[in-house]
Amino acid sequence: MVIANFPGAELIKAGLADLTAGLVTIESLLVSIAAPGLRDVGLAVGPPIPDAELQLYALLSARDGLAAHSHYNALLRRVASFRHAAACAR
Template structure:
């Protein structure tokens, strides 16, 4: 499964591009900073990026500048982020290993 196929990819993937180019205060980049641990554990390499401190507060402040009522949009973005993380974690967990392709008789029988 491609990252582009995951729910929320339309927000998260541009955020990765933003971080790569040094822009850490976009909606996508802030969402990545919020879930950095989950995303890293699920296989994304984001260790080399300089993430924004206090990304939740920064994201909310950014949304307040753009909208009169930022709260519903903030919650919707966090839900999209959670959907992306859940799907990425599942795809990482169930990624086929090379060992699964070997005949059963060649696999180790250690328990």
């Protein structure tokens, strides 16, 4: 499956690479949160980072301050859009 044209593909690609490399990044945390759904659409996802939701919010809070909550929700919506597009493509 070619995922490059799906919404949020850049986040998923970066997150998969970061997760494989053992890096804790916004993208790898998103992939960790979405791991079950990403596996359901046929992507190979390694073991997720524990407490990914809390770690993601902490990273966003440090970076974005009071805007962290809306950025957190926006990122999760992009990942959900990716999963939906990938499921439709299957």
